[in-house]
Amino acid sequence: MAQAYRLPKGGRIDRTKPVSFSFNGKPVQGYAGDTVASALLASGIHLVARSFKYHRPRGIVSHGSDEPNALLDVDRGRGRADPNNRATVAEIFDGLTVGSQNHWPSLDFDVGEVNDLLSPVIVSGFYYKTFMWPRSFWTKVYEPRIRAAAGLGRAPEIPDPDRYQYRHAHCDVLVVGSGPTGLAAALAASESGKRVILVDEQPELGGSLLHDVTSLIDGVTAQDWVRTALDTLDARTNVVILPRTTAVGYYNHNHIALAERVTDHLTDPSSNLPRERLWQVRARQVVLATGSHERPLVFADNDRPGIMMAESVRAYINRYGVAPGRQIVFATNGASAYTAAADARAAGLAVTMVDVRSEDECGPEAAHLRSMGCEVLTGHTLVGSRGRKRVNGLVVAPVGVDGRVGSLRTLPCDCVGMSGGWTPAIHLFSQSRGKARYEPSLDAFVPGTSVQAERSAGAAKGTYQLWECLSQGWAAGAEAAEHASERTFGATNSLVGFKPVRVLPTSTDPKRARAFVDFQNDVTAKDIKLAVREGFESIEHVKRYTTTGMATDQGKTSNMNALGLVADILDRPVPAVGTTTFRLPYTPTTFGAFVGPSRHHLFDPVRTTPIHEWAVAQGAEFENVGLWKRAWYFPKPGEDMHAAVARECKAARTGVGIFDASTLGKIEVVGPDAAEFMNRIYTNAWLKLEPGKCRYGLMLKEDGYIMDDGVVARLAPDRFHVTTTTGGAPRVLAHMEDYLQTEWPDLKVFLTSITEQYAVIALQGPKAREVLEPLVSDIDLSPEAFPHMSVRTGSICGVPCRLFRVSFTGELGFEINVPSDYGQSVWEALFERGQAYGITPYGTETMHVLRAEKGFIIVGQETDGTVTPDDLGLSGLIAKTKPDFVGKRSLSRPDIIGAGRKQLVGLMTDDPGEVLDEGAQIVTDPHQAIPMRMMGHVTSSYWSSNCGRSIALALLSGGRTRVGSRIYVTTPAGFTSAKVCEPVFFDPAGERVNA
Numbered sequence: 004m005a006q007a008y009r010l011p012k013g014g015r016i017d018r019t020k021p022v023s024f025s026f027n028g029k030p031v032q033g034y035a036g037d038t039v040a041s042a043l044l045a046s047g048i049h050l051v052a053r054s055f056k057y058h059r060p061r062g063i064v065s066h067g068s069d070e071p072n073a074l075l076d077v078d079r080g081r082g083r084a085d086p087n088n089r090a091t092v093a094e095i096f097d098g099l100t101v102g103s104q105n106h107w108p109s110l111d112f113d114v115g116e117v118n119d120l121l122s123p124v125i126v127s128g129f130y131y132k133t134f135m136w137p138r139s140f141w142t143k144v145y146e147p148r149i150r151a152a153a154g155l156g157r158a159p160e161i162p163d164p165d166r167y168q169y170r171h172a173h174c175d176v177l178v179v180g181s182g183p184t185g186l187a188a189a190l191a192a193s194e195s196g197k198r199v200i201l202v203d204e205q206p207e208l209g210g211s212l213l214h215d216v217t218s219l220i221d222g223v224t225a226q227d228w229v230r231t232a233l234d235t236l237d238a239r240t241n242v243v244i245l246p247r248t249t250a251v252g253y254y255n256h257n258h259i260a261l262a263e264r265v266t267d268h269l270t271d272p273s274s275n276l277p278r279e280r281l282w283q284v285r286a287r288q289v290v291l292a293t294g295s296h297e298r299p300l301v302f303a304d305n306d307r308p309g310i311m312m313a314e315s316v317r318a319y320i321n322r323y324g325v326a327p328g329r330q331i332v333f334a335t336n337g338a339s340a341y342t343a344a345a346d347a348r349a350a351g352l353a354v355t356m357v358d359v360r361s362e363d364e365c366g367p368e369a370a371h372l373r374s375m376g377c378e379v380l381t382g383h384t385l386v387g388s389r390g391r392k393r394v395n396g397l398v399v400a401p402v403g404v405d406g407r408v409g410s411l412r413t414l415p416c417d418c419v420g421m422s423g424g425w426t427p428a429i430h431l432f433s434q435s436r437g438k439a440r441y442e443p444s445l446d447a448f449v450p451g452t453s454v455q456a457e458r459s460a461g462a463a464k465g466t467y468q469l470w471e472c473l474s475q476g477w478a479a480g481a482e483a484a485e486h487a488s489e490r491t492f493g494a495t496n497s498l499v500g501f502k503p504v505r506v507l508p509t510s511t512d513p514k515r516a517r518a519f520v521d522f523q524n525d526v527t528a529k530d531i532k533l534a535v536r537e538g539f540e541s542i543e544h545v546k547r548y549t550t551t552g553m554a555t556d557q558g559k560t561s562n563m564n565a566l567g568l569v570a571d572i573l574d575r576p577v578p579a580v581g582t583t584t585f586r587l588p589y590t591p592t593t594f595g596a597f598v599g600p601s602r603h604h605l606f607d608p609v610r611t612t613p614i615h616e617w618a619v620a621q622g623a624e625f626e627n628v629g630l631w632k633r634a635w636y637f638p639k640p641g642e643d644m645h646a647a648v649a650r651e652c653k654a655a656r657t658g659v660g661i662f663d664a665s666t667l668g669k670i671e672v673v674g675p676d677a678a679e680f681m682n683r684i685y686t687n688a689w690l691k692l693e694p695g696k697c698r699y700g701l702m703l704k705e706d707g708y709i710m711d712d713g714v715v716a717r718l719a720p721d722r723f724h725v726t727t728t729t730g731g732a733p734r735v736l737a738h739m740e741d742y743l744q745t746e747w748p749d750l751k752v753f754l755t756s757i758t759e760q761y762a763v764i765a766l767q768g769p770k771a772r773e774v775l776e777p778l779v780s781d782i783d784l785s786p787e788a789f790p791h792m793s794v795r796t797g798s799i800c801g802v803p804c805r806l807f808r809v810s811f812t813g814e815l816g817f818e819i820n821v822p823s824d825y826g827q828s829v830w831e832a833l834f835e836r837g838q839a840y841g842i843t844p845y846g847t848e849t850m851h852v853l854r855a856e857k858g859f860i861i862v863g864q865e866t867d868g869t870v871t872p873d874d875l876g877l878s879g880l881i882a883k884t885k886p887d888f889v890g891k892r893s894l895s896r897p898d899i900i901g902a903g904r905k906q907l908v909g910l911m912t913d914d915p916g917e918v919l920d921e922g923a924q925i926v927t928d929p930h931q932a933i934p935m936r937m938m939g940h941v942t943s944s945y946w947s948s949n950c951g952r953s954i955a956l957a958l959l960s961g962g963r964t965r966v967g968s969r970i971y972v973t974t975p976a977g978f979t980s981a982k983v984c985e986p987v988f989f990d991p992a993g994e995r996v997n998a
Contacts, residue, residue: 086156182210328418
């Protein structure tokens with residue numbers, strides 16, 4: 004397709020490198036440096052999409068990431084396709100295939116356009132009013148059709164073949180935006196020698212200066228100044244420059260997420276490169292130089308293809324060498340559009356200017372444009388537009404001092420450049436929790452009070468004079484880097500002057516005129532008026548009722564106009580109406596960028612212990628515990644799980660069992676205030692625990708309910724080795740860090756996860772000491788020197804170890820902690836030594852049975868988030884003399900100390916061979932009327948070969964008072980009876996553990 008609208012010279016494209024791609028199956032020509040949008044406009048293609056609701060023809064509106072209309076399916080080859088790519092951002096390359104969306108059977112002829120004829124009926128909110136009745140139609144008729152019609156584009160149906168990558172970085176100053184403000188900030192900050200990262204979403208850095216062909220900076224053209232600035236930054240080793248990188252999120256503690264597009268612009272990207280890279284940057288200081296977005300004018304039929312933003316017309320002419328039209332009408336309520344009009348005229352295009360402001364309100368810009376041979380109509384309004392697939396006329400009329408619209412006139416044109424003012428891009432500032440303030444002179448919200456180490460500058464702060472943007476940027480960069488440096492810039496003056504207008508005056512019946520506020524979602528000014536009339540006064544409610552601002556551009560072009568309309572209708576100041584929430588991400592971002600490498604086998608990574616391969620070789624069956632693979636049981640030939648577990652349980656009680664406990668969470672708590680920290684975070688006392696001793700620790704949430712438990716060893720006065728449940732390790736560490744950083748920052752304590760540092764081997768059983776003793780040096784294993792609940796350091800098999808005398812089976816037990824690299828070799832040495840004693844490896848199922856025989860709890864099995872220490876019979880672990888600990892005050896709540904709470908008990912079925920179902924409900928009378936009153940439930944249930952019968956643990960209302968009574972438990976067949984007993988079934992005196 005010929006480039007009929009390509010200007011003969013100019014632009015930053017490379018005319019020596021032609022590029023061919025296809026749009027809706029037809030070939031389109033462009034040059035290296037073109038976007039899809041600029042190449043389409045060069046070929047005279049303005050119709051590129053259909054609107055979501057009415058399927059109205061839509062064209063390219065902007066030249067950047069704020070584009071609401073030109074959303075395309077992009078196929079980069081080899082299955083690399085995705086929907087909703089903005090034509091204004093997508094770079095072209097040979098072989099690229101793009102297609103328009105939301106139409107059938109074709110873009111030119113779309114049967115969905117019948118919705119446009121029904122627009123008087125399907126106004127905003129009609130869904131809520133129409134699909135209420137008949138009720139039976141919702142699931143069978145309405146919902147399926149609404150779902151089929153919803154959405155833009157088609158999701159890919161094959162797996163994404165691309166790779167995505169994460170990268171973490173730190174810097175002293177992060178500058179977001181590389182326009183005049185951002186470049187000045189980066190230059191100033193980098194002078195200090197501190198680490199600077201400069202990011203911009205465009206392929207080229209320079210922002211608005213890339214299409215500025217008239218301004219001078221320091222006596223040179225704007226583009227020459229950009230070139231020199233980038234050369235200077237590139238030569239500084241302390242500067243990282245990231246083009247094609249969007250700051251998509253601003254989080255707490257100056258944590259900023261950057262999405263870098265690495266290969267989307269390449270014809271044949273290397274397989275070594277990811278498609279996108281998500282940078283997670285922690286910056287000491289952030290400079291937001293994000294610029295501003297031009298607003299559309301709101302007038303009847305302002306959505307026709309060919310009606311664009313005035314600054315975008317200028318960008319296409321000067322940056323891409325493209326004339327969006329040969330006969331252009333500019334329409335504005337401010338001065339900035341005059342610069343675009345002058346540049347268009349200088350490029351040889353016919354230009355007419357329509358200005359809402361009166362002649363007296365216009366500055367010298369009007370006279371200058373007239374001197375160039377252009378007609379300038381001041382005090383005029385826009386009544387409508389003409390054309391279908393492309394605008395061919397703009398209907399204008401003068402407006403008298405009384406507000407009346409005069410006689411109509413149609414200005415022939417093939418492009419309209421409109422400018423309704425500018426809106427600072429405060430999205431990242433708002434995400435940082437900064438408080439915006441309304442600036443009446445700009446009719447816009449600007450950054451107000453900062454919350455984080457951040458400063459906004461330039462157009463992002465509502466400053467539009469070029470020399471002021473440069474000066475503000477330099478000052479912001481210098482301040483962020485704590486570098487005393489001042490600069491003044493000599494630059495040509497930018498035009499100023501602006502008159503806010505909500506909806507342009509019209510001679511048409513306002514009830515019939517459709518003046519669009521949100522182009523993508525077909526939201527008009529009268530839709531917003533309808534929403535307010537129907538009682539939706541909150542701007543968030545108006546947004547949801549009308550869907551304005553909910554398009555892929557997230558209201559970048561529509562929000563301020565919508566806010567102003569609501570304010571005018573309610574007769575309230577704009578600040579009283581407020582703003583909608585600026586949500587992350589800043590621009591549409593691929594799921595792949597967020598997921599990164601977490602796909603396929605990395606999506607849910609399998610964690611294995613250092614002894615895993617040995618267990619595999621022994622034929623172990625495994626179960627998933629969190630992300631861990633844990634040996635479940637070790638069957639011998641001919642054994643099922645029940646036989647294997649029964650054998651393993653017997654071996655651990657009569658000889659010696661060996662168990663891999665490496666998955667236990669392990670946290671080292673170190674520092675002068677370590678004991679005080681432990682005293683506050685756990686229920687029991689820690690200040691007087693002697694080094695070399697262990698204690699069972701119980702951790703509560705703030706609501707007084709049990710969160711986690713585990714054995715804690717005091718290695719030294721300032722060092723604790725804390726164990727947690729396997730699944731609870733990350734949660735416990737986060738809980739500890741939360742309190743240490745927010746509630747007790749004065750405590751000198753450091754927390755370190757050492758879960759992967761140590762392999763843990765549990766030797767359990769009467770013969771455990773005999774197996775272990777010959778392999779250990781520097782540790783006396785005698786009961787007198789090493790009693791139960793003690794810890795010692797020494798060596799085993801020549802390997803440093805932390806040896807715990809603890810037991811989760813109720814037998815004589817040791818837990819051997821050795822560096823993970825030595826885990827399997829120490830295990831094998833113990834296993835070989837234990838052959839003479841009938842050593843038996845056992846898995847998690849046996850561990851569960853053994854601990855249940857002793858009545859030991861498992862958090863998450865005997866607890867459900869509503870269980871207190873007293874419910875489990877552990878009230879003795881609540882320190883009576885401590886002034887406070889997490890959850891203490893909640894333990895005195897009436898509902899926690901009231902009668903009738905569920906308490907831990909044991910259950911023995913009348914039939915010793917009957918094993919109850921875990922989760923089975925308990926009643927006292929199986930013959931009561933339905934709905935029955937449930938008294939509790941079974942938490943753990945097993946066959947115990949050591950007890951010669953089934954055993955179960957349960958949470959039962961008033962359980963301790965019911966010991967000796969009979970209850971009834973649900974089964975698949977009905978109910979079975981059981982006796983309530985103490986929750987300890989084996990060795991109730993606890994003699995074996997002290998052997």
